[in-house]
Amino acid sequence: MRTLRLDIVSDIVCPWCYIGLANLDKALDALAEAVLVNITFHPLQLNPGLPPEGELSSNNIARKYGITPEQARSRGGGVRAAADEAGLSMAGRPDRVYDTFSAHRLLAWAGEYGRQRALKHALFGAYFEHGLNISDHAVLADAAKEAGLERSAAELVLTRGDFAAQVHDDEIEWRSEGIASVPTMVVDREFVISGAQTPNRIERALRRLAAR
Numbered sequence: 119m120r121t122l123r124l125d126i127v128s129d130i131v132c133p134w135c136y137i138g139l140a141n142l143d144k145a146l147d148a149l150a151e152a153v154l155v156n157i158t159f160h161p162l163q164l165n166p167g168l169p170p171e172g173e174l175s176s177n178n179i180a181r182k183y184g185i186t187p188e189q190a191r192s193r194g195g196g197v198r199a200a201a202d203e204a205g206l207s208m209a210g211r212p213d214r215v216y217d218t219f220s221a222h223r224l225l226a227w228a229g230e231y232g233r234q235r236a237l238k239h240a241l242f243g244a245y246f247e248h249g250l251n252i253s254d255h256a257v258l259a260d261a262a263k264e265a266g267l268e269r270s271a272a273e274l275v276l277t278r279g280d281f282a283a284q285v286h287d288d289e290i291e292w293r294s295e296g297i298a299s300v301p302t303m304v305v306d307r308e309f310v311i312s313g314a315q316t317p318n319r320i321e322r323a324l325r326r327l328a329a330r
Contacts, residue, residue, distance in 0.1 A: 120328040121154040127292050128238075128301040129164045130218045130252050133197045133208065136242045138301040138314035140204040145320035153328045159234050161222035161289045162300050165215050170253060172216040200314060212249040219285065224258050226281040226288070228267060236265035 126142075128135035146155055165178065179190035201208050221241055228237040240261035244250045250257045255276045262272035275281065297304075303311040303320075305327050311320065 119152065119154050121156060122324060122328055123306050124155050124157045125160055125292075125304040125307065126157060126301060127160045127162045127297050127304070129162055130221045130241050130245055131215045132164055132300050133201065133211070133246070134314040135301040136208075136246050137197075137200050137204045137206060138303075139238060139242065140206055141314060141317045142303070142320055144317035145324065148317070148321050149324055149328075153324055155324065157235055158229065159225055159238055160292055161218075161225070161285050162292060162297065162302075163218055163222070163289065164300070165217060166219065168215070168217040168253070170217075170251075172214040172251065172253065175213050175215050178215050206246070208246050210247045210249040212245070212251075214251075216245075216251055216253040218252060219282075220255065220276055221252055221258055222285045222289075223279075223281040224262060224272060224275060226284050227272070227275045228262070228265065231267060233265050233267055237262060237267065240264040 126139075128138070149155070165173070174187075176187040176190040179185070179193065180187045183190070198208065225234055225237055225241075228234045241252060241258075243264075244257055244261050245252045252258070255273065258276060259269050259272045263269040295304075299312065301312075301314060305311065305324070309323075309327055311323055315323075
């Protein structure tokens, strides 16, 4: 069986990253008998340095794109349609975005136990399905427990600031490679799949790359 390395650069509060992972899961299910994929998640923060309470999504979008908050609030139809098609619920999606640096630190830690993918799903669920503050350490520790990790160990990682340098350096490395948007999947450190592609497109791309 062919093995592919898959590096995924993404963020927790990005709806397209949430949709993209769901579509990837479906593609991997279809490839289960043909291709083995080793996945590592990497950080690219959309909103670094936000205060603990976060920022209203409409204000955040307005500030980034030079539009009014009212115009920002009218966006989102494409995201909702893609989420529906992926079978995802965004009913609990909050009207705020948050700093995700601590979440990425926890993901780096989870990688040491082979639980990154499970934690990524738990973090997406906490934010998009339950509307929780994804910068809050208690929320993050709960997500770690849901992902099969020890909650008290997660709390210790968060409190001590573990993996901060690793997350910082990892993000710089991927930005230096020209990755500026999320989600981005890089296969075998060579082939780039940008955006939240459909399951069929991901499956076809991975099949072609595995057959090289």
